Amino acid sequence: MIDDYGWSAALQQNFAPFAARGFFPARVIVQRRGAYLLATDQGELTGQCAGKLRHGAGEGDLPVVGDWVAITARPDERAATIQAVVPRRTAFARKAVGGHGGQVVAANVDVVFLVTSMNAEFNARRLERYLALAWSSGARPVVVLTKADLCADAAGMVAAAESVAMGVRVAAVSVVTGEGIVALAGEVRPGETCVLVGSSGVGKSSLVNALVGQARMETGAVRESDARGRHTTTHRELVKLPGGALLLDTPGMREVGLIDADEGFTSAFEDIEKLAAMCRFRDCAHEGEPGCAVQGALAAGELDEARWLGFVKLRRELAYAARKDDRLAREAAHRRWIAISKGARARRQFL
Numbered sequence: 558m559i560d561d562y563g564w565s566a567a568l569q570q571n572f573a574p575f576a577a578r579g580f581f582p583a584r585v586i587v588q589r590r591g592a593y594l595l596a597t598d599q600g601e602l603t604g605q606c607a608g609k610l611r612h613g614a615g616e617g618d619l620p621v622v623g624d625w626v627a628i629t630a631r632p633d634e635r636a637a638t639i640q641a642v643v644p645r646r647t648a649f650a651r652k653a654v655g656g657h658g659g660q661v662v663a664a665n666v667d668v669v670f671l672v673t674s675m676n677a678e679f680n681a682r683r684l685e686r687y688l689a690l691a692w693s694s695g696a697r698p699v700v701v702l703t704k705a706d707l708c709a710d711a712a713g714m715v716a717a718a719e720s721v722a723m724g725v726r727v728a729a730v731s732v733v734t735g736e737g738i739v740a741l742a743g744e745v746r747p748g749e750t751c752v753l754v755g756s757s758g759v760g761k762s763s764l765v766n767a768l769v770g771q772a773r774m775e776t777g778a779v780r781e782s783d784a785r786g787r788h789t790t791t792h793r794e795l796v797k798l799p800g801g802a803l804l805l806d807t808p809g810m811r812e813v814g815l816i817d818a819d820e821g822f823t824s825a826f827e828d829i830e831k832l833a834a835m836c837r838f839r840d841c842a843h844e845g846e847p848g849c850a851v852q853g854a855l856a857a858g859e860l861d862e863a864r865w866l867g868f869v870k871l872r873r874e875l876a877y878a879a880r881k882d883d884r885l886a887r888e889a890a891h892r893r894w895i896a897i898s899k900g901a902r903a904r905r906q907f908l
Contacts (some may be wrong), residue, residue, distance in 0.1 A: 559584060562596045562795070563665070563748045563803060568625060572643060580627035580640055588622045589792040595637055599630055602637040610639060616648065618642065622793040622805055623664040623750055649752060662793070663752045663805050664697045668745050670780035672755035672764065673700070673718075675708035675729070681721045682867045687754060688722060688825040689871065697750070699726045703760040706731040721864060723827050729873050732767040733762065742768055747801030765806045770799055822875060826868050832860065 562584045583602070587594035593604040604626070606619065620626050625643040630636075649663040669691040673679050684700065691698035700722045705711045711729050718727045726744065730737035745751045753897050754759045795805045823830050829851065833841065837848025845852065854860035 558598050558600060559596055561797060562586065563750060565748065568643075572625070572627070575627035575641060575643065578627075578640075579629075581630055582643070583626050583630075583637065583639075584795070585620050585622050585624045585626060585630045586795040587661050587792060588620070588794075591621060593639065595626070595639075597628070597630060597637065599632045600635070601626075601682065602630060602632070602635055604628065604637045606637050606639045610641060614642075617648075617661045621661050621664050623666060623752075625665065631835050649694040649696065649754070656793070663694075665750060666694065666752045666805065667749040668751040669694060669696045669698045670701045670741075670744075670751055670753045670764075671698055672703060672753050672759050674704045674759040675702050675714045676704060676713060678756060678759055679714065679717070681717060682870075683756075684718060685721050685864070685867050686871065687827055688725065689822045691754070692731075692825055693822070698722075699728060699741075701741065701753075701764070701765060702727065702729045704731065705729040705736050706733045720861070723825075730764070730767075732763045735767070738767050741803070742798060742800060744799075745798070745802035745857065748803075750795070750803040751804060752805040761806060765796070765804060768798055768804060769796055788893050793825070822871060826864075826871075829860070 559582060564582065568582070575582070581597060581599075583595040583597040583604070584740050585594050585604070586601075591606075595602045595604040604620075608612075611619070617908050620639055620642050624645065624663075626639045627641040627643060628637040628639055631638075645664045647664070647666050648661050649666055649669065650661045671684065671687045671691060673684060679702075688698055688700075700718050702711075702714055702718060708714055717726075728737050728741050728744070730741055732738070753764065755761055791807065795803055798804055830904050832850045832854050833843065835850035836843070836846070838846055841849050841851075843849050843851040851860065851865070855862060855865060
């Protein structure tokens with residue numbers, strides 16, 4: 558059973574410490590409000606986190622879809638208790654809505670399909686943001702442009718996406734005509750896991766249905782006025798594709814932020830990073846210094862100004878997030894020391 562969900566010899570070796578404690582491996586295939594459906598060698602079991610895991614886990618440490626977990630099983634009840642999360646090979650995270658904290662939305666993913674549509678929803682700056690997140694996850698990104706049948710200039714839209722997705726495969730697809738679906742499925746090898754990420758209304762659920770070959774996910778209409786749609790997926794689920802690959806569908810992410818995406822940011826803006834390395838001064842701020850390769854490329858029309866402004870905006874966001882995290886860490890440490898000091902004083906009073 559777990560072989561169908563990507564279990565391998567490497568995972569077997571990594572799981573050895575958990576097996577020594579009497580636990581069994583399972584993969585989270587459905588996640589809904591703290592409840593889980595697990596794929597195990599004893600069939601599908603309903604899972605709940607052990608109290609120790611639930612109360613002791615830090616932010617982002619609780620199981621998510623795609624996670625491999627260590628369980629104690631109760632097959633007669635078709636249930637299991639999740640005792641631990643096996644260390645993740647990759648993790649796709651986003652900033653929580655409102656900008657407070659972070660949220661892991663998918664784990665152990667090999668390929669990230671960044672889905673946007675060939676209509677008013679297409680936004681190059683948003684695509685850059687998704688690319689930074691995808692690269693930072695450790696998975697390989699593929700840009701998927703949906704609704705190719707409704708676009709009068711599909712080639713131009715592909716070129717626009719390629720101009721910001723440096724070295725990344727850009728695929729134009731249509732679930733209506735079937736264009737590009739077979740080739741897209743071939744991007745994920747048997748046993749590998751892919752995840753679809755994109756805003757509501759871009760056709761993720763319809764794309765899941767086309768890849769799976771059946772009406773697996775509910776779909777909803779898109780408003781003509783603003784090309785926006787409503788959420789049609791209310792939970793996260795891992796499904797098997799006909800060729801042996803696995804696909805994970807997540808609810809649309811309306812607000813995208815960056816978490817620890819320095820590496821992903823560099824990959825998403827590799828062209829600008831290469832230009833910056835050519836500047837005369839190592840600490841060039843790219844604001845008018847002599848010998849600035851970035852400003853030279855802008856003046857020559859070799860670097861799109863909108864892309865440069867998107868780079869600056871995301872770089873500032875990352876810097877702000879780093880400063881904020883550092884401040885919060887200092888405040889948390891200060892609170893811990895206050896608590897320790899109070900406890901020490903209280904103990905001395907009873908001596």
